[in-house]
Amino acid sequence: MIGRLGRCLALLLALWMTVATASLARAEDYVPTVLITGANRGIGLELARQYTARGWKVIATARKPAEAAELRALAAGSDGRLVVEALDVTDLAAIDVLAAKYQGQPVDVLFNNAGITGSGNSQIFAKKMDWPVYEQVLRTNVIGPLKMAEAFLPHILASQQKKISNVSSSQGSIGSTKNGMLYFYRPSKAALNMEMRNLAIQLKSKGVSVALIDPGPVDTDMMSMLPKRMLRPVTTAGSDLIRITDQLSVENSGTFWTFDGSVLPWLERP
Numbered sequence: 158m159i160g161r162l163g164r165c166l167a168l169l170l171a172l173w174m175t176v177a178t179a180s181l182a183r184a185e186d187y188v189p190t191v192l193i194t195g196a197n198r199g200i201g202l203e204l205a206r207q208y209t210a211r212g213w214k215v216i217a218t219a220r221k222p223a224e225a226a227e228l229r230a231l232a233a234g235s236d237g238r239l240v241v242e243a244l245d246v247t248d249l250a251a252i253d254v255l256a257a258k259y260q261g262q263p264v265d266v267l268f269n270n271a272g273i274t275g276s277g278n279s280q281i282f283a284k285k286m287d288w289p290v291y292e293q294v295l296r297t298n299v300i301g302p303l304k305m306a307e308a309f310l311p312h313i314l315a316s317q318q319k320k321i322s323n324v325s326s327s328q329g330s331i332g333s334t335k336n337g338m339l340y341f342y343r344p345s346k347a348a349l350n351m352e353m354r355n356l357a358i359q360l361k362s363k364g365v366s367v368a369l370i371d372p373g374p375v376d377t378d379m380m381s382m383l384p385k386r387m388l389r390p391v392t393t394a395g396s397d398l399i400r401i402t403d404q405l406s407v408e409n410s411g412t413f414w415t416f417d418g419s420v421l422p423w424l425e426r427p
């Protein structure tokens with residue numbers, strides 16, 4: 158009787174060890190996935206480069222993949238780890254279609270990067286305000302990122318890291334604003350900050366963490382009006398964004414960081 162019980166226990170132990178070893182091996186084999194919007198140029202392309210070099214799976218979106226030569230070259234040399242998808246973040250139905258296409262695919266980091274300023278000349282108060290441009294800025298910088306987070310929430314929840322990282326801007330810091338300009342871009346980044354702060358609070362109990370990161374002034378097409386000496390190399394900005402995203406957790410979720418890891422003010426008295 159005791160001998161049979163012993164054999165049963167030994168069998169159960171062996172079974173448990175097989176299952177435990179298999180799941181440990183699965184955890185070690187796990188390759189994280191990042192989904193990046195606006196990955197065909199600038200900061201988004203650099204994020205795609207650096208995550209690919211780290212061995213991650215990368216879903217890199219571009220409005221016009223046919224014109225995204227650098228991104229397609231990166232994909233070609235990635236052993237299939239980087240895939241390029243067409244996506245305009247203002248097309249909410251297209252976001253749903255992309256999310257459905259990747260149903261069951263965990264997304265460890267959603268990088269909401271795509272963004273526009275709307276050009277400084279079209280947002281000069283009481284002189285030249287191009288209102289349709291304002292709508293496009295809000296659709297791109299505010300509505301797109303939140304819709305991405307909603308559509309890809311199941312994918313994020315299914316992942317190990319469960320992170321949403323947003324490329325914000327110091328221009329969205331109400332407390333830091335010292336002059337009257339960029340009437341479209343600044344409120345768009347302030348709104349992005351607020352919606353993502355909401356999300357950080359709501360999703361904390363599900364283990365999802367949310368970052369808002371200002372990359373500083375970066376040498377991309379967006380800042381081509383400034384002399385290069387005033388700008389940070391895109392490689393440095395990319396690694397700063399990735400380092401802060403690596404350090405993101407549910408404990409520090411909802412923070413508005415600048416590229417060096419210091420915290421930006423949301424709002425304070427001028």
Ligand SMILES: NC(=O)c1ccc[n+]([C@@H]2O[C@H](COP(=O)([O-])OP(=O)(O)OC[C@H]3O[C@@H](n4cnc5c(N)ncnc54)[C@H](OP(=O)(O)O)[C@@H]3O)[C@@H](O)[C@H]2O)c1
Nearest residue numbers: 195199200220245246270271272324326374375377378379
């Ligand atoms: N550069 C800076 O100094 C700086 C500073 C603070 C914050 N940021 C933020 O950093 C992010 C990236 O900017 P960047 O400097 O890399 O600018 P960029 O070189 O102008 O690149 C912007 C990217 O966003 C994409 N995009 C624009 N509208 C889109 C839409 N409706 N749907 C999908 N993609 C769209 C662009 O795609 P197309 O090629 O199709 O236009 C491009 O890939 C933005 O959110 C920006 O606000 C930049």
